[in-house]
Amino acid sequence: MENGTAASKGEGFLSRMALNDNKAGMEGLDRDKINKIIMESSKGSKFYENELKREHQVNQRIEKMMLQKAQITEQQLKKAQAQVERMASELEKSRDLSRVIVHVDMDAFYAAVEMRDCPDLKDKPMAVGSMSMLSTSNYHARKYGVRAAMPGFIAKKLCPHLVIVPCNFDKYKSVSNEIREIFADYDPHFQPMSLDEAYLDFTEHLELRKNWPEASRTHRYSSSGTDIGIEQPEHQQESEVKGFSPVLFEDSPNSSQSLSSPEAADATGKTAELFGTSVEEAVKEMRFRIEQKTMLTASAGIAPNMMLAKVCSDKNKPNGQYRLASTREAVMDFIQNLPVRKVSGIGKVSEKMLNALDISSCAHLGQQMALLSLLFSETAWHHFMQVSLGLGSTYIMRxxxxxxxxxxxxxxxxxxxxxxxxxxxxxxxxxxxxxxxxxxxxxxxxxxxxxxxxxxxxxxxxxxxxxxxxxxxxxxxxxxxxxxxxxxxxxxxxxxxxxxxxxxxxxxxxxxxxxxxxxxxxxxxxxxxxxxxx
Known part of the structure; x- marks a missing residue:
């Protein structure tokens, strides 16, 4: 018990406030340095006291869970394993690989809108929100560990020259409505999750698209495009942006507008883009149209269900897309090394409790499912099981x-x-x-x-x-x-x-x-x- 208490006041406490580098643009940062600054700048604040209290509550839950685990018998585990195997068999029968689900997520949306409207911000670390709490940050700021849901006063310690812009929700809603008009062309019943993300079912659209003439799949460059300067990870500079993204990145071959013709054109002089009939081309087309209409970029994930599509949309951020093939083999390979925190519905509390059981990946979930069924609520371990099998909803609610x-x-x-x-x-x-x-x-x-x-x-x-x-x-x-x-x-x-x-x-x-x-x-x-x- 003493060790658990010490953990809540020492290193263990960092689990709630520590850097979450699972977010796009925050890979490879100096976690120890950033976490030290977060701790030192937050001590004594109400935010710190609240996080300390909640951390203590989580530690108590973990201690209770570990005591419960110590009392589980081999017989109970065998019985639970049989139950888990029966449920896994039933869930496999329900696996649906026939739908093509797309999750679209705008890149640093609030920050991108502000940078678009104020070009002076594009090369500066900036965030949207207040000293009390940030709503989002641009990719320059993320290099310092600044992220959404972080108090602004902590962000300023991480990045003293951070520019914090107040939220303007009327403006963000207006831009969101423009984006949603494009979504409706691909799925009239798309499901918005917030102003900057949505789920779409492309299945019907792809059937219709097979018979579309080239004219219906050709879209012109906008004459109003300007560079808003959201920087791009090095690993995507060649593969993701080449021949696409005409207005976003300074170092992209197509990022500067050519005025060699009366109409807007990319750097090669093209005035329009022709897109194919595949799902990859359809999603590229949708993202192209969003960019030309709003001067903002979107990332997308393509997968057989909503859970996987959301994970995939984060794979090639910003301004990228990733498709997971619709086969069981591809899904299971994808799931194996996926960190549990990457999955929607598994937050920092669940992650810490799972880590206490030496579970950090989705593969570990499947291996320890019998134990999880004895330690977690029925709703929780059922969700864990679906995640471990790569299953998710294929039905987008109207x-x-x-x-x-x-x-x-x-x-x-x-x-x-x-x-x-x-x-x-x-x-x-x-x-x-x-x-x-x-x-x-x-x-x-x-x-x-x-x-x-x-x-x-x-x-x-x-x-x-x-x-x-x-x-x-x-x-x-x-x-x-x-x-x-x-x-x-x-x-x-x-x-x-x-x-x-x-x-x-x-x-x-x-x-x-x-x-x-x-x-x-x-x-x-x-x-x-x-x-x-x-």
């Missing part, structure tokens, strides 16, 4: 099948009720706009807040009728926020994050007008109000 929709904002401390309510109003208006685009209404409203001590609280309210307008959502969310304000009284409610989510969507037949009932409904106290603290 907009009308959405379970929820949300928006949130991170900011410097807000402690005045009028400012908090004003921000809440903005969030409700943003959410209402998104609902209107997809013709959705929901019955459940959830308010999410994070205070200056990094404690996250959620409070939800379920209505008898579905709502969708900004006024209706705000009427509900405002009362939830006032409850939080009153709970802190006489001290002010000091926030650094706020979000609003709507769920429990209704079918089109149920979308009846709410009439003037929300205020009265809240006053009568007939709502189902739930609060929780994470």
């Amino acid at each position: 907009n009308e099948e959405r379970k929820s929709m949300s928006t949130e904002r991170t900011f410097k401390e807000l402690n005045k009720p009028d400012e908090q309510l004003s921000l809440l109003r903005e969030l409700c208006e943003d959410l209402a706009q998104d609902l209107k685009k997809e013709d959705l209404k929901g019955k459940n409203i959830t308010l999410k807040v994070k205070n200056v001590n990094f404690e996250v609280k959620t409070r939800a309210l379920t209505l008898p009728c579905a709502i969708a307008t900004a006024d209706e959502i705000f009427a509900v969310a405002k009362d939830l926020l006032k409850m939080e304000i009153e709970n802190e009284s006489p001290q002010p409610l000091r926030l650094r994050l706020m979000g609003v989510r709507i769920s429990s969507f209704v079918s089109p037949d149920d979308k009846k007008p709410l009439q003037k009932s929300i205020v009265g409904f809240l006053q009568l106290g007939k709502a189902d109000v739930r609060g929780s603290t994470q």
Whole structure:
């Protein structure tokens, strides 16, 4: 026990705050040097205290897990192994290699938009966010260990000349809408995951594409292209960008626009690009169109399911793509040496718990599955098993099948009720706009807040009728926020994050007008109000 406690205060504690070099652009950095700076610059801050508390909680879970492991008998392991083998056999029967799933992820999106609009930033380490928290960083900044979800004051210690630009979500949403218009040409039912990433099913598009004439697969260079200067990893300078990416990289053969003809052209004088009918060509075409329309680059992963496609989209970042062949052999080879942290759904807590069991790769997951089934929840080890087999969803949910929709904002401390309510109003208006685009209404409203001590609280309210307008959502969310304000009284409610989510969507037949009932409904106290603290 003493060793575990020491670990939480010494090197072990670094697991929560340490550099995560799995992210694109952060390979080969001096981890020890960066981690030392992170620790020294964060000590004494509320961020540090919160991370220390959470690290202690994780260490306690690990100690409990290791005690549980010590009590497992050989007989229990054999029984678990039989159960695991039966489930693996059933899962194999469900393996679907018939779909072509694409995950698209814009490169350093917020930072790239700011660099595009302010070319002076393109050669400087820069990030978007505030001294409290960063939303993203460009590739220059990542060379210093600066990353998203890092407090700006720590990032400044890592990179003293870092330029931090405030978030401009209205601008990012506008650019995102331009990108989504292109997505819809390849999959009308694409699934956006955030402003800068989405899943698309290219299966139907590829069938149609086989019969397209060359004219339908030819796209012209934009006359407005300019170099926004997102730097490119050396290993991609030849293979990934050659003959493509006409406006992005200074050292690319095609990066400077030729004005030898009245129309825009690449460095070779071409005014257009012809793309083939294969999935690789179709995805290149989509990325080309995004770049020509927005002057921003995207990376993409092509695979038989969503889980693998997301991993693949990170393989050749930035401005690259990677295809994983749709065969079981190719999938299993790909999975073998894949670090568990690369997989969506396995975060730093799960990674640390798995590492305590000497599990660091997806191959290790498969080898230790019987043990995992005895130590983790059913939901967790079922997910681990699917990962170890390279299985994931092949069905992209349509907009009308959405379970929820949300928006949130991170900011410097807000402690005045009028400012908090004003921000809440903005969030409700943003959410209402998104609902209107997809013709959705929901019955459940959830308010999410994070205070200056990094404690996250959620409070939800379920209505008898579905709502969708900004006024209706705000009427509900405002009362939830006032409850939080009153709970802190006489001290002010000091926030650094706020979000609003709507769920429990209704079918089109149920979308009846709410009439003037929300205020009265809240006053009568007939709502189902739930609060929780994470």
